[in-house]
Amino acid sequence: MRYAGIDIGSRSIELVVVNDACKVLCRFQADTGFDPMAKAKKIVNRVSYDRIMATGYGRNLFEISFDAPTVTEIKAHARGAWTLFPGSQTVLDIGGQDSKAIALFENGNVKKFEMNDRCAAGTGKFLEIMAGTLGFKIEDFGKEALMAEKGLNISSMCTVFAESEVTSLIAKGQSRQEIARGLHDSVIRRAISMINRVSSEGDIVFTGGVAKNLCMTTLLSEKLGRKVRIPDEPQFVGSFGAALLALEIG
Amino acid sequence: MKYDIMNKLQQIMEQNLIDIEQAKDRGQSAIGFYCLYSPMELAVAADAIPLPLCGTSNEPIATAEEILPRNLCPLIKSSFGFAVKDTCPFFRFSDIIIGDTTCDGKKKMFELLSRYKPTHVLQLPQSQDTAMALSLWRSELERFKKIVETQTGVAINNDRLRAAIRLMNLERGARKALMDMNKAKPAPLSGSQLLEILFKVGFLADKEKGISLMEEVVAEAKNGSFLSEDVVAGSRKRILLTGVPVGLGSDKVVKIVEQSGADVVAFENCSGYKQAFFVDEKTNPLDALAEQYLATPCSVMSPNNGRFDLLKEMIQEFSVDGVIDLTWQACHTYNVEAFRIEEFVQKTFGMPILHLETDYAESDTEQLRVRIEAYLEML
Structure with a gap:
């Protein structure tokens, strides 16, 4: 069958x-x-x-x-x-317009979950728009961000506000890579707080299109101090x- | 039969507006209420009409936001918007408005509301189990009594108060009997039917009419008249909705739960089971009112242990499979309490809980649907 x-x-x-x-x-x-x-x-x-x-x-x-x-x-x-x-107990999924953290029972059933709010803050769409604003291709966005030595602080998570924040940083002559890194940092902070609401230990399986972004996966395991497993x-x-x-x- | 009763309720609702208008022409006063804490008995005791005021529709919110901040609870914005636009007949009928210092948003909104209608705000204590809190509330009810006496010209004595308590106890008893129907499996009334009946009956000036209609519904529902035919008995999950009040227009979560194949069997909120109490008819009436009404387990109280007790009792008695905790956006007290409620339900019953934060707008329906369906998949 x-x-x-x-x-x-x-x-x-x-x-x-x-x-x-x-x-x-x-x-x-x-x-x-x-x-x-x-x-x-x-x-x-x-x-x-x-x-x-x-x-x-x-x-x-x-x-x-x-x-x-x-x-x-x-x-x-x-x-x-x-x-x-097999045996994984926490899943982070960041897709096009929403993100979720899921805790699993040992048998794989859903134990608890958290989802982002109604807007697309901190999702694939957010990264896509920000990459466009900075003139990066979405495939290269993560790699470029990883090249920065530090991330600039971006406080807005709303796509509309963050875009104007990014525009003003560009106008100040700041490095595009550092801005990109700052954007990734802020998405990761949000994802981590969502994960911590559902589970406090064990490996994380990172799914959804955003898991293809190298900066996201690197930062996630670095900042969370937990092993992050990425499907092919x-x-x-x-x-x-x-x-x-x-x-x-x- | 179901449709007959619902049609009858609709007719009674329409007649109700005419009745109130005529009563007002004869010189009867009407008093508008926003919250469960202020005893309607004081209005009834002075032959005034107690009217709950509208605040469950999304429609007036845009108007309210011309004055109030957007980042405020939709219930407060809706209530205020109705007043500003003058689109709630019950607000229009009200000679005076009674509010209480429940949450921050409401008490500050009442300051603005007084521009549209004489508004009296009772100082509600923030805790329930101290002598000082009770004595403050007792003295506020004394003040409330004088306000009503001034408005109506009727001196409220203990006999009048006792008669009012008896009538309101009958009404609360009928509401409780109606809500208790759903302890049966399968629940004879859908959550949205129950909500519609409780909501509409609340507006009836003639309490007796409401009581007899609710009794009629109970009798009919016992025969299974309200059950829909396509529902396989026992196949639907039984959900208890806790948290903020819901009414017609702010019932999207109830609808989504039902569309997703589950039943909302009980409401642990002030539009539902928080009204299922009785005031002692034997002791001094004002003492009894102060004590019973102050005990209402709303999240504005700290601590709010009564809610945990009520929730525990209801989860058991209504044999629920799951609990959805609803918070209106920017309602800090329910939103913060949600953490402890989840912990409590998880620990006591080993049951997961779904906490939802939303407003009256339909824009997040699909996001809510995912959460609700995923929660039902877990049960």
């Missing part, structure tokens, strides 16, 4: 297909765009599967169009991360978890 998991997020859609042995058979990714269901259909049509489970913000729309079961991204990320790193394809953990849950319900 083939089990698919689709994660329809605010910024991107991921799809993973696994077999009965939980082995990944294939995966796809696309930008969500303005018509998530059309995009989702396109991706779904490219693969064959027996069962599908949806997660992410678009899950309820998908449920209506495809008559498929759904699961929240919290449970999906928890299951995906726990399967990739962190942005697929939610869809992988959904596929596993599709397998589980049989």
Whole structure:
């Protein structure tokens, strides 16, 4: 049997297909765009599967169009991360427009979770806009930030306010790399306080697209003093978890 | 039958406005209340109409924000906005307004509210178990009594007060009986039905009408009239909602819980079970009122041990599967207390809790839905 998991997020859609042995058979990714269901259909049509489970913000729309079961991204990320790193008890997921810290029971079930507020402060979208303001490509943003010797203090977490703060730092002639580092520092501070609210020890599995940012992963383990484990394809953990849950319900 | 009763309630609500208008034309006074702490008995004892005032709609908030800071609790902004826009009929009917020094936001809002309507603010103590607190509250009720007497021209004696207590006890008893229905499994009333009935009945000037309607609902609900057919008995998780008050217009969390396949079976808040108390009918009436009303377990009190006791009792009696603790944005007292509530529920019942902070706007519906669905997945 083939089990698919689709994660329809605010910024991107991921799809993973696994077999009965939980082995990944294939995966796809696309930008969500303005018509998530059309995009989702396109991706779904490219693969064959027996069962599908949806997660992410678009899950309820998908449920209506495809008559498929759904699961929240919290449970999906928890299951995906726990399967990739058996025994892990804490997950940090920073996606396009939200971030969450999840504590797990030993059996992988969700024990407690925290999510960011309604705005996109401290998420992938925040980093993307800030990279643009500073003239960096998003793929290089983390590397550039790591090159700075120190981070400049950025106090605003709101995307709109932080952008004007960054603009005024640029106007003062400050180094772009140091500004970039400061932005990463502030996102990390926020993530750490969220993690500390749910769990105080043990390794952290870092999932979501932002886990591909080298500065984020480096700073996280440095400032938290806990081991941070990064999946090979962190942005697929939610869809992988959904596929596993599709397998589980049989 | 369900629809008959809900239609009847709607008709009674419409008739209520006409009744109040006519009563006022005959010279009867109306007194507006914002908080559960001030005893409506004092109004009833002077033949005045006690009116709870609106504050559960998002609509007047934008107007309120022209004067009040945005970063303030939506309940306060909504209440104030209704007054400024003059869109709450009950505010319009009220000759005087009674407020209490509950939270900081409210007491400062009342200062501004007095520009629109004579507003009397009772000095509510911040603790409940000292002799000084009780004696202060007792003397504030004495002052409140004189305010009502001046307004109505009626001298409030002990017999009048006792009769008022009896009537209000009957009303509270009917509300309690209605809320207690949901101790049954499955809950015979959905959370939103219960909320709608409790909310609307509160506005009725004729207390007897409200009591008999609630009794009718109880009788009908016992026969299962309110149960929806598509619900498989026992399959839905039973949720207790604690924290800030909710009413029509500020019930988005209740709706999302229901849409996510669970039931809100009980409300541990001042629009719900915090009203399920009885005032002693035998002792000196003003003493009894002071003591019972001061005991209301709101987070403005420090310490607020009564809330923990009530929560424990309700979690057991309503056999709940989960607890959602709701805080309106910028409500510091409930927001801070949330940490201890979570700890308490976790320790006592080994049950996870979901703490939500939001306002009346619909903009975060999907974010709330994720949290609520994820919480239900955990249970």
